[in-house]
Amino acid sequence: MGIRPWVVVEPPDRHGLRRITILGETVGSAWSLRELRKVLRGLGYPDDMDLDDHACVHWRGGDSGVWPDERGRRRRLVIGFMLAGLLASVGLHLVIGWADALDALTFAQRLVGMLFLLAGLVQAAALPAVVDHWGRGQVRFSGALVLLGVLMALATSTLLLFLWLQEHEIIAVALLYLALWLWSLWALHLLIREKVWRGIPHPRKFAAGVTVTAVLTAVSLGYSILYQPIAAPLHFVMRAEFGTPQTDAGSPYIHVPLKLYARNAGGIPVYIVVDDYTVFGVRSAFAKSGAGVKEWKGDEDGGWWLPDAQAFVSGTESEIVASGQFQGPGSTLDAGEEYKMERIVTLPKDTAYETLNALLRFTFLRQDRGKLADEFYYEKLSWMESEGRYYCPPDKCGEHVVYHGRVRYNTSLINLTRKPRYVATFWSPEEEPNVFISSFNFKKHKKTESIYDIYEALDENEVDREADRYGLGSVSVNAEVSVKGLLKQAQS
Structure with a gap:
């Protein structure tokens, strides 16, 4: 066998690996004596080579028995x-x-x-x-x-x-x-x-x-x-207008056009969580004494009050003549987008109403703060027993169209550190719409538990806090017109 160069085994590194060099050049590394022989075998050294022979192998930082991580x-x-x-x-x-x-x-x-x-x-x-x-x-x-x-x-x-x-x-x-x-x-x-x-x-x-x-x-x-x-600013342009009424001589009623309009003039798109237009017929009597302004509030037994009052108007009462949805819950109104609608309000010619008052309103959720899940778009009918937890006897809860679904924050970091949030909307043509956002986990409760009972038990402070967090807000506009003026227009 010819003369072979001297094999140098370096000291173990921090992990127990020992580098192998020949003539100053690294030729391999080994965790154990067996791996060292394998490296040397690949370089042509015999299997029976005496690794403790200092004439053949030079050990640094420990002899052939020093392998700190031999088994690994x-x-x-x-x-x-x-x-x-x-x-x-x-x-x-x-x-x-x-x-x-x-x-x-x-x-x-x-x-x-x-x-x-x-x-x-x-x-x-x-x-x-x-x-x-x-x-x-x-x-x-x-x-x-x-x-x-x-x-x-x-x-x-x-x-x-x-x-x-x-x-x-x-x-x-x-x-x-x-x-x-x-x-x-x-x-x-x-x-x-x-x-x-x-x-x-x-x-x-x-x-x-x-x-x-x-x-x-x-x-x-x-x-x-x-x-x-x-x-980011929010700004909406809204209009509710009565048009020119239409009728004919033999008809006992008139048709009053109602024009509704909304435009998102701000910089942030929004979800329409619920919307509603309502036309009220207002009855009142002439107060010759001029004391009608004193009727702006109730007595000690009544907690009501009126936001406006007139001296020569007394006994004001209103009732719903027409009501419906505008765009509909779950729809969107992007920045710069507008939506318009026309409806016909039917009114008898011999009506006792003094004025008609149209109210357009909607509750929105800012898209830069939250995102509605697709499940929210599907309505549930509260008077149908097949709706499960959304059912409630009409004589107890009334009759509502319910929209309910998950709402997520605009950033995943927030969603991953919070309980799930849900938004619920209750709409009826006979009542003012209601909207709630809460962290109540519906999946952990029985499906037979009514959503009405759940929301009645919610903490009002939490509901207000969640509404502010997701940018839940409401806007409205109204228009009022004299019924006598409408009848005169229809007859002319």
Whole structure:
């Protein structure tokens, strides 16, 4: 056998791996004596070579019996634990980012979603880096890439826990955020102890880049969640007008056209949660004494009052002549979009009404704060027993068309740290519409439990708070016309 170059086995690194060099050139690495023989066999050395012969092998940092991680149990445990945490973080980032990047209303919200998707991709790239860093370390920057992924997981889990603590609602997924946060602290401690930044050519620039990215993400997130929904203006142009009445000589009634119009003149699109137009016929008597203005309120036994009063009008009473929906619950009114409708109100010529009062109103939900689920668009009829929990005996609850469904916040981060929210609307041509948003979880209760009983038991403070959070608001416009004037127009 010819003379072979001297084999040098370097000291174990932080993971127990020993590098093998020949003539100053790295030819392999080994975790155990068996792996060392395998490397040497591939280089042409005999299987029976005496590895303790200092003439053939030079050992540095320990002899042939020093293999700190020969079986690899600790190393495999660390790799498995790191991969599990990173995989959970990757899934969380993709869930958050995918929803916002595709469905968010504003550019800032979509930008936040894309940043979370990018973070998820970076963490996905860190998965093989984990195996390399705690393996043979063939890629120089694998430790730095793992460190970046862990920092992202720590930042996101901290943010989720912070948002959850604002409401501290009982949700099972909060345990996942806590577990991910604790894992991030453990992983960061492990990487700092190993000083993985030593493999980065310019560690200060790396730290500056991570800091700038985090600051930009925080600014974009704060802008999309807090500032923009508050600062964006809302403005609606609405009209309700009576047209020229029509009749003929032999007809006992007249047709009064009613023109309704609404336009979103602001910068934010909205959902129409419920809308309604109602025409009231108003009866009143002439007060010759001029004391009608004193009738603006009830006595000690009555809690009513009137928003206006006239000196020569007394005994004002009103009743519904016509009522209906405008666009309909679940419809949308985008920025700059308008909607108009014409209806015919039928009125007998011998009517006792002095005036007609038309009222157009709707309740909206800002699309930059919330999104209605598709289930909301399907109406339920409260007088039908087949409707399950939406049924209520008419003599107890009246008769309503009910719209009910899930409403989600405009940012996935909020949805993932809160209980589900639901919006319910009750409409009837005989009553004023009602709208509620609450965190009541309908899926955890029997379907036989009436929705009427549920909403009667809700906390009013919570309902008001949720309405403000989702930008729930109402607008209205009215028009009043003299019936005598209408009759005169119809006869002319």
